[in-house]
Amino acid sequence: MNEAGLLKGKKTTRVTDSHGQISSVYQMEDENFAEYPFNEDIHVGLFCIFDGHAGNRAARAAKELVPRMINEKLEDCSESDLDFAQIFLAVDEQMASIPAIPPLQGRMFDYEGCTATTVLIWSNGTDRFVRSANVGDSSVILCHNGEAMVLSQDHRVTSSDERERLKNMGVKLTDNSKRLPSFGLGICRALGDFFAKDKQGGVIAEPFVSEVIKLTQEDLFLIIASDGLWDVLSPQEAVNLARTQSNAKDMASTLVKFVLDSKQCQDNITIIVVCI
Secondary structure, three states, X not given: OOHHHHHHHOOEEEEEOOOOOEXXXXXXXXXXXXXXXXXXXXXXXXXXXXXXXXXXXXXXXXXXXXXXHHHHHHOOOOHHHOOHHHHHHHHHHHHHOOEOOOOOOXXXXXXXXXXXXXXXXXXXXXXXXXXXXXXXXXXXXXXXXXXXXXXXXXXXXXXXXXXXXXXXXXXXXXXXXXXXXXXXXXXXXXXXXXHHHHOOOOOEOOOEEOOOEEOOOOEEEEEEEOHHHHOOOOHHHHHHXXXXXXXXXXXXXXXXXXXXXXXXXXXXXXXXXXXX
16 A cells, blocks of 8 residues: 555545544555466466545455456356456446445445456467456556557546547536546546436446457566556556566566655555466
8 A cells, every 4th residue: 555645645534443532544445356266267367456436345345246247157158258348237236236334325336436457367278368358547458578568448537538438428528627527536437436327427337348369478467557556657667667577476566666656656556467
């Protein structure tokens, strides 16, 4: 957790201890899932990041629901036929059915949501494949022969494709808009945020889904990270820095340390590196 960055971003929660003393603690709103073999299948690995906003409960719920849904769907289809769009929308529907904790009324995730980024790696015989899907701005980068290949798509209000979609939905944006009007969200695809979805505020759970990519010997590793990394480093800069190390743990640690030392970092950071 980036405490220096969080201090700048003022992401704290007031808590009361057993003696009645009130203090502020930093929020960690990121959650991650990394499992290989996935569900005891040595041919499959699943790696996910969920970056919450307005709290971490949506990220925690998504961390439980997304892998479970993927596992259920893989019982009836192959990895290459997995319908990620259906999975994301089904998970979003499940989250919409979770009630708020009394005395609050309504749904738990009316005013809380999260990004969701999933990466599935599998083998078929001697061939290996990867595919990613995401909503929000937690990104996936494949190092191919030293070059950064982006396997995800950022869904920010500032993204040209998303601005076009929002305008087609009737969302009024100015040239300088960086957040959704009336809702304050900087991303416009997410799980949760049902109040904004009910009001046709431009938030949807339809993911970007990459093509199935056949891996070769030139594909060295994947970087999956929340936006705390990408606020500081470009995809190619992250790849270049990771390549100074020889294993996934050291790659991730080097990236985290670099970002924590940067004055640009004002957010949580979660990084998964998968050597392939």
